[in-house]
Amino acid sequence: MTTKTIGITLSLLFVSFLSSLTAQNTIYEPLVLEDVTYAPEDFGKMWTFDAVPTQRFEELYEFKVTEDWLEDVRLSALEFSTGCSASFVSKNGLIMTNHHCVRGLLPNIQQEGENLQQDGFYAAKMSEERAFPNIYVDQLLSIEDVTEEIQGAMAQGKNNEEQVKLRDEKIKEL
Structure with a gap:
């Protein structure tokens, strides 16, 4: 065997040895679900429509959730085809979302000489609104x-x- 072959062989053995060490040593203990405890506060202020923290709303905000309110909120909540959340903010279908959700789409509606990323956009009339091509939203109609x-x-x-x-x-x- 040549020196080069021996060097490559030893290198491979050393790398294999190191990878087996890291596979055996972990900082994570096996998870025993029975030992996991949590409190409502652990979830922050986010919730899903099938687990509305109505009692928490009453305690923290003195607000009683009604079925009508919940249905209105549920029907207002949307998901962009890009995965971001959004909301209807008008009865005419105007949608609001976070800036980072549409940042990459702005060039699709930007007109010559505009820099929507830098300057933003304001439509004074509905006829001035611009729709993003090939983008849709999903609305949760029922659970x-x-x-x-x-x-x-x-x-x-x-x-x-x-x-x-x-x-x-x-x-x-x-």
């Missing part, structure tokens, strides 16, 4: 708990692979 249906389909599987297949089929069906 339905389908957990039991999916678990029922999975229970028909004889092994993990079959259960995953049945789960995926049921989700696609729903």
